[in-house]
Amino acid sequence: MLFLLRLIHENASDLGYLLHKHPAKVQQFSLPFGESTVFYPEVSDESTTACLLVNVDPIYLSRLRAGDVGRPLEPYVNDRPYTANSFLSVALGDAFRTAMTGRSQHRPELAAQALQLEIEIPVLKCNSGLDLMQRIFEPLGYTIEAQQLPLDEQFPDWGPSPYFHAKFRVQARVQDVLRHFYVLLPVLDNAKHYFISMDEIEKLLRNGEGWLEQHPERELILKRYLKYRQNLIRKAALQFETEEEEENPIQETPEQKEKRISLNQQRLTAATEALVSSGTKTVLDLGCGEGNLLRHLVKHPFQRIVAVDASIRPLELAKEKFAGKSIEFMHSSITYLDDRLTGFDAAALIEVIEHLDPERIQAMERSVFGHMKPRTVVVTTPNVEYNVLFEEMTGLRHRDHRFEWTRAEFQNWASKVAETYGYQTEFRTVGDVHELYGSPTQLALFTRTPRSKA
Structure with a gap:
């Protein structure tokens, strides 16, 4: 699966300082379910693109899930290695951990600036269609260009698939964009592929700070991100309500x-x-x-x-x-x-x-x-x-x-x-x-x- 982040700026090659990844190097990272690679297919002063490539180990997936009687081959035949999902979210947090904090020793003024950014995901799963994608990204300032992919090009009668080739454009800080996608990728896919615990609330609060509090679809995001675990949803909602009471007395x-x-x-x-x-x-x-x-x-x-x-x-x-x-x-x-x-x-x-x-x-x-x-x-x-x-x-x-x-x-x-x-x-x-x-x-x-x- 691929995640491409493109900066269009007069000093676009400085993207490496913001992501803490040198454009001249290919860097690899081990993950519990495979590995990720960060490289730059395009570097210039006008436009620079960073690519995060995630290779998911299908053997790991088959051992992780036992499947069910109705779908005995599901652990072995699935879309997880190919489509953007919570595995990509984990990889984002791992590869760009420092970038998500907004720290940049060499370009602090650029890290604090809202920049012209484009994000491209060749295969993005969204069962609820383009409407959901728009509902959760457009309030954050994104414009979306999405092409729904056919279920099988050889059999057009089978109709469209739940997968999209999606491009997002926004004027925002790099750290904000990374935090948005870290939270919202599993929301679009409506699934997480690891154990959900109280730690997820802390991750959600940390990466949702400054934008999720006032998001019109916050309730939906909480439900999907926390896999409909009512006890966790209630605790997370309470945290946001408490912060609103403290920060928004103007109501x-x-x-x-x-x-x-x-x-x-x-x-x-x-x-x-x-x-x-x-x-x-x-x-x-x-x-x-x-x-x-x-x-x-x-x-x-x-x-x-x-x-x-x-x-x-x-x-x-x-x-x-x-x-x-x-x-x-x-x-x-x-x-x-x-x-x-x-x-x-x-x-x-x-x-x-x-x-x-x-x-x-x-x-x-x-x-x-x-x-x-x-x-x-x-x-x-x-x-x-x-x-x-x-x-x-x-x-x-x-x-x-x-x-x-x-x-x-x-x-x-x-x-x-x-x-x-x-x-x-x-x-x-x-x-x-x-x-x-x-x-x-x-x-x-x-x-x-x-x-x-x-």
């Missing part, structure tokens, strides 16, 4: 934004004040996300602050935001018994528990109150009764909320936890208090009783 009216920020700041301030007044020296921020509470904690002289989250992406973003601050970051879950999280004075779960599936609540209780055993625990959660006061709200406050409790439900839960694990509870309101519906956020302050220290 809110000024009044809505003011109310949201006001309530959020009141919630974080109330939690921080509860921790400070308890005499806490060491604190756990459980479910830290991208670090909203950390912004408040670092303003106080805590001896040790540890931020914990089960999701890698927000944890890494928090690390970047608080680089140089005395904060430790740990990848862990509040539903697991983690010895690293024991021995702290206090723990905060700020708008966290409502994101847990109800059947996991008890595991969280055992982990936080039974295993970690901090002297003080601060928990905040939405008051579902207050939701009627939010105009045009239907359902829960966030798509990822698994539940929201009334005041009575929250207090009943907290009281049972306190009795089970030896704590006393104090309930506080956060935000404007309505005479009928209470406050928008409810807070429980758990304090471990002396008898539970043994």
Whole structure:
């Protein structure tokens, strides 16, 4: 299979600096399923073309897949060595790994520039036809010239095949084009030929950053890229929704934004004040996300602050935001018994528990109150009764909320936890208090009783 990238520019021969592959050399790379080769069939100051040739080992394919009863020859007779698919995507990421980061030591100004680029793929599979190709590439600025290939030239009555000889033209940075095709090739083919795990979400977020967030076909891309794995699709969608909430507040009216920020700041301030007044020296921020509470904690002289989250992406973003601050970051879950999280004075779960599936609540209780055993625990959660006061709200406050409790439900839960694990509870309101519906956020302050220290 072939992938050709052509640069049309007054200094087109500098493409080698952007791809980190010398035009005068032929370079080969070993892959788990075969090998790839990078070479330049055309080099001039006006136009330079880089070619990625991928040779897939058919013996490897036959051993990888056992096929099914209905198609016993499928592992041995298939299109995988010949048509652009996820194998080509893997090869792109392997051969042009540095180029996809946008780094260029010798031509940094060219790497940052939107250039006139042409991409040609002689055999590109797209079962859903040219319409899908246009829907996912044209919003990114591409123009497409595609010729649908016949199923067999010797038998025209068999009709067209799902394969296209496709050419794409775009004005974009080289790194963006490589990232586009890395993500979208498997989407067109609607198949991946390796095991799909949580790592795919990180790859998708990393290579989709800056363009996939606002793509009109984002939902379709997520489904196809993640092979319709609903748990992975939901987690990836949540990551994008969280980033949109942080980066695109312009969708809110000024009044809505003011109310949201006001309530959020009141919630974080109330939690921080509860921790400070308890005499806490060491604190756990459980479910830290991208670090909203950390912004408040670092303003106080805590001896040790540890931020914990089960999701890698927000944890890494928090690390970047608080680089140089005395904060430790740990990848862990509040539903697991983690010895690293024991021995702290206090723990905060700020708008966290409502994101847990109800059947996991008890595991969280055992982990936080039974295993970690901090002297003080601060928990905040939405008051579902207050939701009627939010105009045009239907359902829960966030798509990822698994539940929201009334005041009575929250207090009943907290009281049972306190009795089970030896704590006393104090309930506080956060935000404007309505005479009928209470406050928008409810807070429980758990304090471990002396008898539970043994």
